[in-house]
Amino acid sequence: MLICNFVSVLLGVSVAIAIRSGKPPSDNCGMLRGNSTERRYNLQILGTDYENSPVVLFPLGKWDVVWLVNHPEELKLYTRNRFQLMEDIKSEKMFKRFTNQTWRSDLCAVIVDFDGLNLRQMFVEPAVKLALQNINDLQLLIDFISYGVVVNANHVAHQLLNIAKPLASSLMERVEIHGTNSRRWIPQLLKKIPRSQLPLNLGGFKDFKPIATCDQI
Template sequence: MAAPSKEELTLIEKFRGQLEDLGLDDEQKSDMQLLRWIRARENDLAQAEKMFRNYFKWWKEEDIANILTWTPPEMILDIYPIHVDGSDNENAPVVIFPLGRADLKCIMRNGYKDETIRYIDQVWERAIIKMKGRLTNEGVPVTQFTCVMDMDQLSMTTVGSFKVIQLFTSTLHHLDSNYPEIFRKCFIINTSRAFQILFGIFKPLLTGRTFRKLDIFTTEDKWKPALLAEIPPSSLPEYYGAGDTVIIPMNVSNENCSLKWKIGVESYDIDFYVTLNNQEVVPKTKLESHRASVYDSHRCDSIGIYNFHFDNSYSRLRSKTVKYCIKIEH
C-alpha cells in the first residue's frame, strides 16, 4: 500500500484521536494500519470510525488475538489446504487458495460453516503476522498481501449449492468488514463458466477498491506470465511456476570428515535425502513441520560433491519453506 499523502496524514491523526478510548496497541494505531480503514471508506472518518469500532468489538469477542493457537478440524485442513508462504516482488506475503478443488459441499454437509469461516480468518491473521517488520521496495511498512485464487475444477454443483453460496457470502462479509484494504493484488485463475456464474452473484458485494485489485484469467498461458511478473518462482508451488526440488551442494575435499546439519520445515512436510555420485548416502526421509528441527550428521568416507535434496515433487500444489544450516567438520 502506498505511503499516506499529506492530507491522509492529517486524517490519520484525527482518526487516531477518535479511537483513543479503545486502548489500541502500537501496531493497531500505527499510521499504515489506520490508513487501511480511512481508504476503505474513501476518507470519510465517521464511516471509518464506525467500521473500526464494529471490527474491534468482533476482534475481542472472537478472541482473534489468539486465533493462531486454534486448530481447525482435520477435515477442513485436508479438503481446503490454504498456502501462506513466500513473498511477491513488493515483499508482501503470498496466499494461495485452491478454491476450485475444495469440496466445500462436503464441509458444509458436515456442519463446518462457522469453523471454515474462522479458518479463513486465521489465514488472514497468518498473513498479517508475516507482514510484521517487512518493508516494501519504497521503504513503506507492508500491510497487504497478494492472493491467488485457483478455480480449477470448480463445478456447477458447487456453485449451485445454497449452503456453499452462504459460506461465500459470509466469507466476503468478514473480509470487507474486518480486513479492509488487505489485498495488494488478487489473481483469480483457471476460471470457467461455473466461476462466471459465481462471480455474477458476488460482484455486487465487492467494493470498487477491491474489484480494481482483481485480475481474472482463464487458461495457464494467460495467468502464468502475469503471476510470474508479480511473484518470484521460488515463492510459488511447482504447479504455478516453481521448481519441485532444491539441491544444496557441499564440496567435501578431505576424507574422514563429517557433514552436520540442522533442518526445519515451516509448514507441511518435504522429502529429504543426500547423494554422492547420484547414489543415496543418507536415505530419503520425510521432514514434518509439526516436529522439532532435525539434527543429524553423516561420516564422509569419500571426497566429492554431496548433494542435499529437498524434494517437493509429491506435493506440487504446496510450496514449502525450509530453514537449514549445513556445515563440514574435520
C-alpha cells in the same frame, strides 16, 4: 484445514470446549486443528512478491463447500478459523508469526485458484452463500491486500464472481481475473511474483515448498 468426524467422542468434546473458551490448540498459523483428513480447506503462504509482500494462495476451487455446509461441527470450526484469520491479518499478527521472514506485514498479495470448481457447488443454496462469503471476506480485508490475481476461472467461477460483484466491488477493482489457459496467465503472474516463490502448477518449480500451510479445519 482438516475436516469431518473426530477420532473419538472425547476429542470432539475437547475441541468444542476449546472453541467456547477461545483458547484452542492451534497450529503455526493460529488455526484450531481438527483431526480428520476427509476434506481439506487450506490456504498457503507461498513466499513474497517483488515488493517483498507475502503472497497468500486461496485454492477455492478445491474447497468442497457442499460437503462443508452438510457437516455442522466442521462448519463451526471452519467459521471460527476464518474469523481468526481475518483478525490476525488485520492486526498484522498473521505474517509476524514467521519470525525468520523479513517481509512487510501490513499488505499481502492474494492468489485465488478456482481449479476444481464445478457446477455442483452452484446447486446448493447454503453452499453458494458460503462461497460468496469466502469472497466477501477478502473484500473486508481490502485495506490489507495490495492486489489479487484470480486464475483458472471457468464458467462456474465467472458466474460466482458476477454474483459477488455487488458485495465485493472494491476488491474486484484490485483483482486480475484469468481463465483456465495457464499459458496465458502464468507469464502475467510471473511479472508480479518470482518463479522461485510459486508452486509448479502456478508457474513455479517442482521442488517448491510454501512457508506455511494453514488448515482451516
